Amino acid sequence: MADYDYSVLLTQLGAEHHNRSPKSAAVHEEACRHLIDGGSHGIRLIEPFPPRITEATGGWMVDEDGHRILDLWQGHMANILGHNPQVVTTALSRAFAGGFGTQSGLVDALQAELAALVCRLTSSERIRFTTSGSLSTMYAVLMARSFTGRSTVMKAGGGWHGAQPMLLKGVAYREDGVGFEGVDSKGLPSALTDRIVVTSYNDPQRLVDDFNRGGDDMACLILEPMLGAGGTIAATTEYLRLARDLCTKHGALLILDEMITGFRFHAGGLGALHGVAPDLAIYGKALGGGMPVAAVAGRAEIMAEAGRATGPRVAFSGGTYSAHPSSMLAAKVFLEHLAGHESEIYPKLGTLGEAMRTGCEAAFAEAGILARCTGAVDEIDCGSSMVTVHFPHDQRVSLDTPEAVFDPDRCDIELREKVFGLALLVEDVHLILAHGAASTAHTDEDVAFLTDACRRAAARIARQR
Numbered sequence: 001m002a003d004y005d006y007s008v009l010l011t012q013l014g015a016e017h018h019n020r021s022p023k024s025a026a027v028h029e030e031a032c033r034h035l036i037d038g039g040s041h042g043i044r045l046i047e048p049f050p051p052r053i054t055e056a057t058g059g060w061m062v063d064e065d066g067h068r069i070l071d072l073w074q075g076h077m078a079n080i081l082g083h084n085p086q087v088v089t090t091a092l093s094r095a096f097a098g099g100f101g102t103q104s105g106l107v108d109a110l111q112a113e114l115a116a117l118v119c120r121l122t123s124s125e126r127i128r129f130t131t132s133g134s135l136s137t138m139y140a141v142l143m144a145r146s147f148t149g150r151s152t153v154m155k156a157g158g159g160w161h162g163a164q165p166m167l168l169k170g171v172a173y174r175e176d177g178v179g180f181e182g183v184d185s186k187g188l189p190s191a192l193t194d195r196i197v198v199t200s201y202n203d204p205q206r207l208v209d210d211f212n213r214g215g216d217d218m219a220c221l222i223l224e225p226m227l228g229a230g231g232t233i234a235a236t237t238e239y240l241r242l243a244r245d246l247c248t249k250h251g252a253l254l255i256l257d258e259m260i261t262g263f264r265f266h267a268g269g270l271g272a273l274h275g276v277a278p279d280l281a282i283y284g285k286a287l288g289g290g291m292p293v294a295a296v297a298g299r300a301e302i303m304a305e306a307g308r309a310t311g312p313r314v315a316f317s318g319g320t321y322s323a324h325p326s327s328m329l330a331a332k333v334f335l336e337h338l339a340g341h342e343s344e345i346y347p348k349l350g351t352l353g354e355a356m357r358t359g360c361e362a363a364f365a366e367a368g369i370l371a372r373c374t375g376a377v378d379e380i381d382c383g384s385s386m387v388t389v390h391f392p393h394d395q396r397v398s399l400d401t402p403e404a405v406f407d408p409d410r411c412d413i414e415l416r417e418k419v420f421g422l423a424l425l426v427e428d429v430h431l432i433l434a435h436g437a438a439s440t441a442h443t444d445e446d447v448a449f450l451t452d453a454c455r456r457a458a459a460r461i462a463r464q465r
């Protein structure tokens with residue numbers, strides 16, 4: 001494996017970014033006086049400093065320095081129609097003008113309408129809204145434990161289920177031989193993660209072995225149908241169906257975390273396209289059409305764990321801003337739009353995603369650098385808008401597990417996570433940790449813009465290696 005030293009290139013890129021973005025640099029410096037690292041979400045804070053955005057429409061955004069930047073990060077991959085889609089902004093503007101939208105702590109008809117819509121689109125029986133995916137996965141795990149009377153929870157290494165304490169294990173890959181078995185935050189009492197078993201994603205034999213070892217004390221298995229932070233790796237149909245069968249056989253619940261995948265491949269969950277019905281599912285990101293809303297949805301008898309009928313057993317309180325009227329309205333008009341235009345939206349997203357993946361790979365190949373994009377879902381015929389760019393050391397590296405994409409012996413992690421993003425940012429393209437997604441607001445011209453930017457970045461990287 002070639003071990004490249006990118007320090008000179010990173011310094012040059014940082015200086016170039018600073019020279020062309022003095023206003024963002026100044027805002028960042030000021031921000032660091034009061035905000036940890038200058039912001040409120042770690043991964044948005046691209047080093048040495050992120051572009052400070054003043055405006056975002058569709059596939060593009062403008063920063064403090066007046067750069068027009070192609071945005072493929074698209075709100076943590078939440079945006080299906082791009083930033084500020086008119087269908088949502090028009091509905092919100094009308095509502096605000098009519099005195100509806102920022103009242104909170106009340107109940108209204110809107111959340112009932114949205115609940116019915118999401119349940120119909122996702123084949124769920126009951127739903128409760130929250131304000132984040134982290135809260136939703138936390139409540140889902142509590143309900144699974146309460147419903148089954150069991151305590152062990154299984155997740156896959158590389159799976160990110162938000163910053164809720166119980167699942168902050170097995171997220172980051174550690175090179176000291178620990179792999180995905182480590183705990184991912186300081187300050188966590190070990191009692192919170194002791195009963196979390198970490199299995200290997202897309203490894204059917206390991207799943208069978210893990211269930212054989214501890215299946216009868218398993219409350220639930222929580223899985224993303226496509227790993228997001230874990231490398232944008234699609235689960236195979238075989239793996240998801242096996243997960244379903246093993247959960248059923250052992251009396252454990254299957255929780256599908258559809259935060260990224262929900263409404264991104266069709267107007268519903270990705271699990272359904274694999275023919276896999278979860279007991280509970282988590283939705284968010286795209287669900288809100290740009291507004292903060294997430295949800296736990298699933299079988300009525302499990303969701304009843306949060307209800308009054310037998311006493312409030314799981315403290316699924318939702319939170320002060322849960323089912324916020326602006327979010328409910330945005331989600332409703334957005335989902336109605338997705339469902340009503342499914343046959344136009346999803347093929348377009350799939351075509352753009354495929355073009356982005358092949359464009360990036362080809363641009364790097366021209367410079368003699370091997371790049372491989374994950375994000376495709378090979379076994380189902382829905383196309384995929386997702387992309388993460390990897391730099392394997394060798395053609396033979398198979399990028400179907402998070403172990404492969406985070407192992408420095410198999411992939412160039414520094415190039416993917418530090419150099420690539422900055423090299424594209426100075427070309428006015430924004431991705432984070434090489435992750436991106438197409439939206440319907442993107443065009444073939446945008447794909448060409450991305451490909452050209454990759455071509456220049458690749459040439460520059462090749463010159464320095």
Ligand SMILES: Cc1ncc(COP(=O)(O)O)c(C=O)c1O
Pocket residue numbers: 076131132133134135137160161162163224228229257258259260284294
């Ligand atoms: C699969 C998955 N689950 C849960 C979460 C947490 O959601 P939130 O950031 O809304 O808390 C995320 C966020 O990126 C996610 O990708």
